[in-house]
Amino acid sequence: MNEHKLTFFIYTMGCQMNVYESEMLNMYLLNYGLLKVQNIRNANIVIVNTCSVRKHAEQKAFSYLGRLIKYKNNKIIVIGCMAEHLQLQLKKRFKNIDLIIGRNDTNNMKRTVLTIMKFLYQYKPNYIKNVYIKSSIIRYLAIAKGCNNYCSYCIVPFVRGKEVSFHYQDIFNKCTFMVQSGAREIILLGQNVNSYSNHGVTFTQLLRKIATIEKLMRIRFMTNHPKDLNDDLIHAMSVIPKICPHIHLPIQSGSDKILYKMNRKYNYEQYINLINKLRIAIPSINITTDVIVGFPNETEEDFNKTLNAIRKIKFGKVYVFKYSQRPYTSASKIHDNISYLEKQRRHKIILEESNKISLALASQMIGSTQEVLIDKLNHNSIEATTYHGYKTFITINSTHNNIHIGQIINVKIINIKGTSLFGNTILNE
Ligand code: SF4
Structure with missing residues (x-):
């Protein structure tokens, strides 16, 4: 196989953590010279990142994998929560699956990449560099994995394992690197971010440290467990302007x-x-x-x-x-x-x-002025570029020329369609 000609397509199901992990995988595969394609028909390798949180999500994955049978020349790789706890069933039911990588491996994306490289090229690279090929304005970053809460309905602790908080300095360095490569908003992820604890550093202390990064404009985090939401965090949210007013x-x-x-x-x-x-x-x-x-x-x-x-x-x-x-x-x-x-x-x-x-x-919010960090542009409009962004987690759209992604702009809200707000741009000096 010529490694530089291989193309891949990732289909992601489930939570933001899966979106984040697919993003990481995407980055590593690009780093290895594989090409990402938007159309599954053009892909040599199809990676399905699965979710087990609800039965419905699993049924959706089964049906998707069933539809892949027609792509006979693709290599099919299944990762994520289903790959962890339904490995045997997947192997039995779908003969077209070439590789299944369980959650214990996907918890460590570098290990997943090594397994994929070994499968594709019959060799295992010695190590994988942390290379951020492409940065966007909004980036996800996992600060912990797993969960210790054992809510009685939830499969997560069984497929993602015990909670492990990543090293605070490593998180800080990654955030700094993301901002240096263009990110302006970082969304910290964990099954329960509030219970983060690493070498005595609490979640709120971590937030305070990340907020010191110059040029970082916004910080969000999810998901929160009510039992771990304390006064310290609420206070930090109220006094650190970079933390978005959303929970x-x-x-x-x-x-x-x-x-x-x-x-x-x-x-x-x-x-x-x-x-x-x-x-x-x-x-x-x-x-x-x-x-x-x-x-x-x-x-x-x-x-x-x-x-x-x-x-x-x-x-x-x-x-x-x-x-x-x-x-x-x-x-x-x-x-x-x-x-x-x-x-x-x-x-x-x-x-x-x-x-x-x-x-x-x-x-x-109609009649108010809202601060918008532009995260998406649509150049199809003839008169002006339509843009999109939010601060409080409510989408705001407006139009204007000469604006760019990453810019913060004020918008006077004049209208609502669905739950998206529309407004007039007030250019900041
Ligand atoms: S806190 Fe969330 S991830 Fe953990 S067991 Fe409860 S519902 Fe599942």
């Missing part, structure tokens, strides 16, 4: 009974207290959340508590999921007694209610 804080349920069964380690009142603290400290904050409907034994009363929580808290966005049994988890031992139709009904109610609230919240 993703999964509530999962508004019922204490269900929260207890989920092993979430907080109750509704404690969650509301956090929301109040956040809103007092950072009045412009946009709070987004996750909700699971149809957890075993969730009664109509439990469900209504969740619905009332959504109405009371007014989240900027709710990601709502139907409960599905996951292997290894403690909830999988409880009979899944809520029918699919009932889960669908509850899902629809939460979605409709939360969409109304998102729209109302975004509409309140």
Whole structure:
């Protein structure tokens, strides 16, 4: 095989961590002279980065892998959570898969790349350099892997392993390097970023250190666990202008009974207290959340508590999921007694209610001036370039000539379509 002519295509499913890991893999493969292609038909190697968080995600991956059978000349490589816990099933069901690399390996992307290189070229490079071939304005960076929380419905601790916080100095160096190569916003990732701890350095201390990097304009982080969100972090968010006024804080349920069964380690009142603290400290904050409907034994009363929580808290966005049994988890031992139709009904109610609230919240921004870090440009417009960006996690669009990605601009909001805001550019001096 001529290594310089090999082309690859990565199909990514699941969470931001998977997006980040695909981005890393992409970078390493480019570094080895492989070519990335946008169309799967032109790819010699197809890498499928899978997700196991919900049954639905696994079914989607099965169906995708089934469709790949028609690409007979491609090498198919499967990585991610399914590759870890469904290896045998994947091998048995899809004879077209050439290589499966489990999560224990993909936790270390360098090791994954070494395995792929060995498979493609029958040799293992001695080491892999950290080369950032292409930088973009917004970059993800994992600060930890794994999780110790064992929420009763969640497969993550079983497929991604115990929580390990990466070395704080290494994270700082990577952030510095990303900024030097063009990044202006960094999104720190972890299954539970708030519980980060490395050589005595807490998550808030890490944030403070990263915020000192010159030319870095914005910092975000996800996901947060309510039990680990402390006053120190809320205070840092309120005083460090580089930290965006947005937090993703999964509530999962508004019922204490269900929260207890989920092993979430907080109750509704404690969650509301956090929301109040956040809103007092950072009045412009946009709070987004996750909700699971149809957890075993969730009664109509439990469900209504969740619905009332959504109405009371007014989240900027709710990601709502139907409960599905996951292997290894403690909830999988409880009979899944809520029918699919009932889960669908509850899902629809939460979605409709939360969409109304998102729209109302975004509409309140009409007439205000918002600071936008331009992350996307569309040159198709004849009169002016359309651009896109956000600060509070609500998309803002506007048009103007002579602007560039990475610029910070003020936009007077005049209109809303869907939940995207539109406005007039006010050029900064
Ligand atoms: S905090 Fe809970 S839901 Fe999140 S990854 Fe860990 S076990 Fe899963």
